[in-house]
Amino acid sequence: MLHSTTPRVRAAARPITWSPSITLVPTRFCFNTCGYCSFRRPPDPAGPLADALSDSAAQALLEARPEAAEVLLLSGEVAPQSPQRRAWFQRLLALCRLAWSQGRLPHTNAGPLSLAEMAALGRLNASMGLMLEGLGPAYDALHRHAPSKRLAVRLGQLDQAGRLGIPFTTGLLLGVGESHADRRAALELLAQLQRRWGHLQEVILQPFRPDGAAAVLLTAAEQADLLVTIAEARAILPPEVHLQLPPNLWPLEALPDALAAGIDDLGGIDSSDVINRAYPQPTPARLAAVLERAGFSLVPRLCVHPAWRHWLPPPIQRQAHRAEARLLASSSSGPRSPWP
Protein backbone atom coordinates (compact mmCIF):
# COMPACT_ATOMS: atom_id res chain seq x y z
CA MET A 1 0.00 0.00 0.00
CA LEU A 2 1.34 3.43 -0.92
CA HIS A 3 1.95 5.85 1.91
CA SER A 4 0.21 9.14 1.36
CA THR A 5 3.55 10.96 0.99
CA THR A 6 4.88 8.44 -1.57
CA PRO A 7 5.24 10.11 -4.98
CA ARG A 8 2.93 8.66 -7.62
CA VAL A 9 4.77 6.09 -9.68
CA ARG A 10 4.53 7.05 -13.34
CA ALA A 11 4.29 4.32 -15.92
CA ALA A 12 7.58 4.06 -17.83
CA ALA A 13 7.41 5.63 -21.25
CA ARG A 14 7.68 3.02 -24.04
CA PRO A 15 11.02 3.50 -25.83
CA ILE A 16 11.01 4.28 -29.55
CA THR A 17 14.44 4.05 -31.13
CA TRP A 18 16.14 6.00 -33.90
CA SER A 19 19.64 6.08 -35.35
CA PRO A 20 21.45 9.40 -36.01
CA SER A 21 22.72 8.82 -39.53
CA ILE A 22 24.13 10.38 -42.65
CA THR A 23 23.37 9.09 -46.12
CA LEU A 24 26.09 8.84 -48.74
CA VAL A 25 25.04 8.20 -52.33
CA PRO A 26 27.90 6.46 -54.19
CA THR A 27 26.02 6.93 -57.48
CA ARG A 28 22.50 7.66 -58.66
CA PHE A 29 23.09 5.78 -61.88
CA CYS A 30 20.97 2.65 -61.92
CA PHE A 31 20.47 -0.04 -64.55
CA ASN A 32 16.95 -0.70 -63.25
CA THR A 33 13.99 1.50 -64.10
CA CYS A 34 11.38 1.22 -61.35
CA GLY A 35 8.04 2.82 -62.15
CA TYR A 36 7.99 5.10 -59.10
CA CYS A 37 11.67 6.05 -58.81
CA SER A 38 12.75 9.69 -58.53
CA PHE A 39 16.22 8.81 -57.22
CA ARG A 40 17.68 7.27 -60.36
CA ARG A 41 19.72 9.14 -62.96
CA PRO A 42 20.06 7.76 -66.46
CA PRO A 43 23.57 6.74 -67.52
CA ASP A 44 25.92 9.65 -68.03
CA PRO A 45 27.46 9.84 -71.54
CA ALA A 46 30.83 10.13 -69.79
CA GLY A 47 30.27 6.66 -68.26
CA PRO A 48 27.92 5.13 -65.75
CA LEU A 49 30.12 6.07 -62.80
CA ALA A 50 30.76 9.64 -63.88
CA ASP A 51 28.83 10.91 -60.86
CA ALA A 52 30.53 8.56 -58.36
CA LEU A 53 30.98 10.08 -54.90
CA SER A 54 34.67 10.75 -54.28
CA ASP A 55 36.37 10.28 -50.94
CA SER A 56 36.94 14.03 -50.60
CA ALA A 57 33.26 14.83 -51.25
CA ALA A 58 32.21 12.11 -48.80
CA GLN A 59 34.66 13.42 -46.24
CA ALA A 60 33.08 16.88 -46.43
CA LEU A 61 29.61 15.40 -45.94
CA LEU A 62 30.76 13.35 -42.95
CA GLU A 63 32.43 16.36 -41.35
CA ALA A 64 29.18 18.30 -41.60
CA ARG A 65 27.40 15.68 -39.52
CA PRO A 66 29.76 14.57 -36.75
CA GLU A 67 26.99 13.18 -34.53
CA ALA A 68 25.93 10.54 -37.09
CA ALA A 69 27.16 7.15 -35.89
CA GLU A 70 25.52 5.39 -38.85
CA VAL A 71 26.71 5.98 -42.41
CA LEU A 72 24.03 4.72 -44.78
CA LEU A 73 25.37 3.93 -48.24
CA LEU A 74 22.42 4.09 -50.58
CA SER A 75 23.39 3.42 -54.16
CA GLY A 76 22.00 3.04 -57.62
CA GLU A 77 22.97 -0.29 -59.12
CA VAL A 78 25.40 -1.44 -61.79
CA ALA A 79 24.38 -4.63 -63.62
CA PRO A 80 26.16 -7.77 -62.37
CA GLN A 81 27.69 -8.46 -65.79
CA SER A 82 28.72 -4.84 -66.47
CA PRO A 83 32.44 -4.05 -66.90
CA GLN A 84 31.75 -1.15 -64.47
CA ARG A 85 30.61 -3.46 -61.69
CA ARG A 86 34.06 -3.92 -60.16
CA ALA A 87 34.82 -0.18 -60.05
CA TRP A 88 31.40 0.48 -58.52
CA PHE A 89 31.92 -2.15 -55.86
CA GLN A 90 35.42 -0.86 -55.05
CA ARG A 91 33.86 2.60 -54.53
CA LEU A 92 31.41 1.09 -52.03
CA LEU A 93 34.26 -0.53 -50.13
CA ALA A 94 36.31 2.67 -50.16
CA LEU A 95 33.40 4.70 -48.75
CA CYS A 96 32.81 2.07 -46.05
CA ARG A 97 36.50 2.26 -45.11
CA LEU A 98 36.33 6.06 -44.97
CA ALA A 99 33.34 5.87 -42.62
CA TRP A 100 35.13 3.23 -40.58
CA SER A 101 38.27 5.41 -40.28
CA GLN A 102 36.14 8.06 -38.60
CA GLY A 103 34.73 5.68 -36.03
CA ARG A 104 31.36 5.40 -37.79
CA LEU A 105 29.37 2.28 -38.61
CA PRO A 106 28.56 1.67 -42.29
CA HIS A 107 25.17 0.26 -43.29
CA THR A 108 25.05 -0.51 -47.00
CA ASN A 109 21.96 -0.85 -49.17
CA ALA A 110 23.17 -1.21 -52.75
CA GLY A 111 20.89 -3.78 -54.31
CA PRO A 112 21.52 -7.48 -54.93
CA LEU A 113 25.10 -8.61 -54.29
CA SER A 114 27.05 -11.75 -55.10
CA LEU A 115 27.97 -13.97 -52.17
CA ALA A 116 31.57 -12.69 -52.29
CA GLU A 117 30.45 -9.04 -52.47
CA MET A 118 28.06 -9.39 -49.57
CA ALA A 119 30.65 -11.21 -47.49
CA ALA A 120 33.23 -8.48 -48.17
CA LEU A 121 30.80 -5.73 -47.16
CA GLY A 122 29.78 -7.80 -44.14
CA ARG A 123 33.34 -7.45 -42.81
CA LEU A 124 32.99 -3.65 -42.79
CA ASN A 125 29.28 -3.07 -42.11
CA ALA A 126 27.51 -3.28 -38.76
CA SER A 127 24.30 -4.09 -40.62
CA MET A 128 23.06 -4.11 -44.19
CA GLY A 129 19.75 -3.75 -45.94
CA LEU A 130 17.60 -4.53 -48.95
CA MET A 131 13.88 -3.83 -49.23
CA LEU A 132 11.71 -6.76 -50.24
CA GLU A 133 9.22 -4.07 -51.35
CA GLY A 134 6.33 -6.45 -51.97
CA LEU A 135 4.77 -9.02 -54.23
CA GLY A 136 1.82 -9.29 -56.54
CA PRO A 137 0.64 -7.67 -59.78
CA ALA A 138 1.11 -4.04 -58.70
CA TYR A 139 4.83 -4.56 -58.01
CA ASP A 140 5.25 -6.74 -61.11
CA ALA A 141 3.97 -3.86 -63.26
CA LEU A 142 6.19 -1.25 -61.57
CA HIS A 143 9.25 -3.52 -61.82
CA ARG A 144 8.80 -4.63 -65.41
CA HIS A 145 12.13 -2.98 -66.29
CA ALA A 146 13.92 -3.68 -63.01
CA PRO A 147 15.61 -7.10 -63.05
CA SER A 148 16.94 -6.55 -59.51
CA LYS A 149 13.42 -6.32 -58.17
CA ARG A 150 12.26 -9.81 -59.10
CA LEU A 151 10.81 -11.50 -56.05
CA ALA A 152 13.08 -14.55 -56.36
CA VAL A 153 16.15 -12.30 -56.50
CA ARG A 154 15.08 -10.37 -53.39
CA LEU A 155 14.25 -13.48 -51.41
CA GLY A 156 17.56 -15.04 -52.49
CA GLN A 157 19.40 -11.99 -51.14
CA LEU A 158 17.61 -12.11 -47.81
CA ASP A 159 18.41 -15.80 -47.57
CA GLN A 160 22.06 -15.17 -48.44
CA ALA A 161 22.34 -12.49 -45.75
CA GLY A 162 20.92 -14.99 -43.26
CA ARG A 163 23.46 -17.63 -44.25
CA LEU A 164 26.25 -15.07 -43.81
CA GLY A 165 24.90 -14.04 -40.39
CA ILE A 166 24.57 -10.35 -41.27
CA PRO A 167 22.14 -8.29 -39.14
CA PHE A 168 19.71 -7.14 -41.79
CA THR A 169 17.07 -4.54 -42.53
CA THR A 170 14.32 -5.15 -45.05
CA GLY A 171 10.89 -3.72 -45.62
CA LEU A 172 7.80 -3.18 -47.69
CA LEU A 173 6.88 -0.26 -49.91
CA LEU A 174 3.20 0.29 -49.21
CA GLY A 175 0.48 2.01 -51.19
CA VAL A 176 1.42 1.32 -54.81
CA GLY A 177 -1.77 -0.57 -55.63
CA GLU A 178 -1.14 -3.80 -53.74
CA SER A 179 -3.89 -5.60 -51.85
CA HIS A 180 -3.94 -6.40 -48.14
CA ALA A 181 -3.57 -10.06 -49.11
CA ASP A 182 -0.38 -9.17 -51.04
CA ARG A 183 0.96 -7.38 -47.97
CA ARG A 184 0.17 -10.30 -45.67
CA ALA A 185 1.79 -12.76 -48.10
CA ALA A 186 4.98 -10.64 -48.17
CA LEU A 187 5.03 -10.45 -44.37
CA GLU A 188 4.58 -14.23 -44.14
CA LEU A 189 7.64 -14.71 -46.38
CA LEU A 190 9.69 -12.42 -44.12
CA ALA A 191 8.47 -14.28 -41.05
CA GLN A 192 9.59 -17.59 -42.62
CA LEU A 193 13.03 -16.13 -43.35
CA GLN A 194 13.30 -14.86 -39.79
CA ARG A 195 12.33 -18.23 -38.32
CA ARG A 196 15.02 -19.83 -40.49
CA TRP A 197 17.93 -17.43 -39.92
CA GLY A 198 16.97 -14.92 -37.21
CA HIS A 199 18.88 -12.07 -38.91
CA LEU A 200 16.03 -9.63 -39.68
CA GLN A 201 16.51 -6.97 -37.05
CA GLU A 202 13.96 -4.59 -38.53
CA VAL A 203 11.26 -4.39 -41.16
CA ILE A 204 10.50 -0.97 -42.61
CA LEU A 205 6.84 -0.28 -43.38
CA GLN A 206 7.35 2.56 -45.84
CA PRO A 207 4.36 4.45 -47.18
CA PHE A 208 4.88 5.31 -50.84
CA ARG A 209 4.76 9.08 -51.25
CA PRO A 210 4.78 10.90 -54.58
CA ASP A 211 7.78 13.03 -55.39
CA GLY A 212 7.33 16.68 -56.31
CA ALA A 213 7.93 20.19 -55.15
CA ALA A 214 5.89 19.77 -51.96
CA ALA A 215 5.02 16.94 -49.61
CA VAL A 216 1.66 15.23 -50.10
CA LEU A 217 0.60 14.12 -46.64
CA LEU A 218 -1.15 10.82 -46.07
CA THR A 219 -4.90 11.26 -45.79
CA ALA A 220 -6.80 9.99 -42.76
CA ALA A 221 -8.11 7.10 -44.87
CA GLU A 222 -4.60 6.18 -46.04
CA GLN A 223 -3.35 6.28 -42.45
CA ALA A 224 -6.19 4.03 -41.32
CA ASP A 225 -5.38 1.56 -44.10
CA LEU A 226 -1.70 1.48 -43.12
CA LEU A 227 -2.49 1.14 -39.43
CA VAL A 228 -4.21 -2.15 -40.26
CA THR A 229 -1.02 -3.37 -41.95
CA ILE A 230 1.19 -2.22 -39.08
CA ALA A 231 -0.93 -4.25 -36.67
CA GLU A 232 -0.88 -7.25 -39.03
CA ALA A 233 2.90 -7.00 -39.35
CA ARG A 234 3.21 -7.03 -35.58
CA ALA A 235 1.06 -10.14 -35.42
CA ILE A 236 2.79 -11.98 -38.31
CA LEU A 237 6.47 -11.20 -37.69
CA PRO A 238 8.34 -12.75 -34.76
CA PRO A 239 8.41 -10.39 -31.77
CA GLU A 240 12.15 -9.68 -31.90
CA VAL A 241 11.80 -8.01 -35.34
CA HIS A 242 11.54 -4.24 -34.91
CA LEU A 243 8.92 -2.43 -36.97
CA GLN A 244 10.19 0.78 -38.50
CA LEU A 245 8.39 3.78 -39.95
CA PRO A 246 10.19 6.73 -41.60
CA PRO A 247 8.80 9.62 -39.53
CA ASN A 248 8.94 12.16 -42.37
CA LEU A 249 6.44 10.07 -44.36
CA TRP A 250 3.71 10.14 -41.71
CA PRO A 251 1.92 13.23 -40.34
CA LEU A 252 3.90 14.09 -37.22
CA GLU A 253 1.01 14.75 -34.87
CA ALA A 254 -0.51 11.37 -35.87
CA LEU A 255 2.71 9.45 -35.30
CA PRO A 256 1.55 8.12 -31.89
CA ASP A 257 -1.22 6.20 -33.70
CA ALA A 258 1.40 4.28 -35.67
CA LEU A 259 3.42 3.64 -32.52
CA ALA A 260 0.33 2.36 -30.73
CA ALA A 261 -0.32 0.00 -33.67
CA GLY A 262 3.14 -1.58 -33.38
CA ILE A 263 5.89 0.68 -34.74
CA ASP A 264 8.83 0.79 -32.31
CA ASP A 265 11.60 2.29 -34.41
CA LEU A 266 12.02 5.40 -36.57
CA GLY A 267 15.10 4.26 -38.43
CA GLY A 268 18.17 6.17 -39.47
CA ILE A 269 17.43 9.89 -39.59
CA ASP A 270 19.63 12.29 -41.54
CA SER A 271 19.03 16.03 -41.85
CA SER A 272 17.22 15.35 -45.17
CA ASP A 273 15.82 12.40 -47.11
CA VAL A 274 17.74 11.73 -50.33
CA ILE A 275 14.88 9.72 -51.84
CA ASN A 276 11.76 11.56 -50.67
CA ARG A 277 13.26 15.00 -51.07
CA ALA A 278 10.01 16.93 -50.60
CA TYR A 279 9.44 15.35 -47.18
CA PRO A 280 11.50 17.15 -44.51
CA GLN A 281 12.85 15.18 -41.58
CA PRO A 282 11.49 16.23 -38.20
CA THR A 283 14.23 17.26 -35.80
CA PRO A 284 14.94 14.85 -32.94
CA ALA A 285 13.79 17.53 -30.48
CA ARG A 286 10.43 17.83 -32.25
CA LEU A 287 10.04 14.09 -32.44
CA ALA A 288 10.91 13.71 -28.77
CA ALA A 289 8.29 16.32 -27.80
CA VAL A 290 5.51 14.65 -29.82
CA LEU A 291 6.41 11.24 -28.45
CA GLU A 292 6.68 12.41 -24.86
CA ARG A 293 3.19 13.92 -24.95
CA ALA A 294 1.85 10.52 -26.03
CA GLY A 295 3.73 8.47 -23.43
CA PHE A 296 6.72 7.36 -25.51
CA SER A 297 10.39 8.22 -25.20
CA LEU A 298 12.82 8.74 -28.07
CA VAL A 299 16.01 6.71 -27.57
CA PRO A 300 19.09 6.78 -29.82
CA ARG A 301 20.62 3.57 -31.10
CA LEU A 302 23.28 2.37 -33.51
CA CYS A 303 22.38 0.88 -36.88
CA VAL A 304 22.83 -2.60 -35.41
CA HIS A 305 20.20 -3.32 -32.78
CA PRO A 306 21.37 -4.57 -29.37
CA ALA A 307 20.20 -8.18 -29.78
CA TRP A 308 22.30 -8.63 -32.96
CA ARG A 309 25.49 -6.94 -31.80
CA HIS A 310 27.15 -10.18 -30.71
CA TRP A 311 26.73 -11.51 -34.28
CA LEU A 312 29.33 -9.03 -35.52
CA PRO A 313 33.03 -9.75 -36.04
CA PRO A 314 35.04 -8.57 -32.98
CA PRO A 315 36.52 -5.46 -34.71
CA ILE A 316 33.01 -4.22 -35.58
CA GLN A 317 31.81 -4.96 -32.05
CA ARG A 318 34.65 -2.82 -30.70
CA GLN A 319 33.83 -0.03 -33.16
CA ALA A 320 30.18 -0.25 -32.08
CA HIS A 321 31.20 -0.01 -28.44
CA ARG A 322 33.15 3.19 -29.09
CA ALA A 323 30.40 4.64 -31.29
CA GLU A 324 27.83 3.89 -28.61
CA ALA A 325 29.86 5.75 -25.99
CA ARG A 326 29.98 8.84 -28.22
CA LEU A 327 26.30 8.53 -29.10
CA LEU A 328 25.25 8.45 -25.47
CA ALA A 329 27.60 11.29 -24.54
CA SER A 330 26.11 13.53 -27.24
CA SER A 331 22.50 12.44 -26.74
CA SER A 332 20.12 15.05 -25.45
CA SER A 333 18.16 12.25 -23.78
CA GLY A 334 20.93 11.87 -21.22
CA PRO A 335 22.93 8.90 -20.08
CA ARG A 336 20.28 6.28 -20.70
CA SER A 337 21.73 3.35 -22.64
CA PRO A 338 19.73 1.84 -25.49
CA TRP A 339 21.69 -1.35 -24.84
CA PRO A 340 20.65 -3.96 -22.28
Ligand code: SF4
Ligand atom coordinates in the same frame (compact mmCIF):
# COMPACT_ATOMS: atom_id res chain seq x y z
S1 SF4 B 1 16.57 -0.02 -58.12
FE1 SF4 B 1 16.33 1.74 -56.75
S2 SF4 B 1 17.54 3.41 -57.71
FE2 SF4 B 1 17.22 1.81 -59.25
S3 SF4 B 1 15.43 2.49 -60.40
FE3 SF4 B 1 14.72 1.07 -58.79
S4 SF4 B 1 14.18 2.36 -57.02
FE4 SF4 B 1 15.42 3.60 -58.45
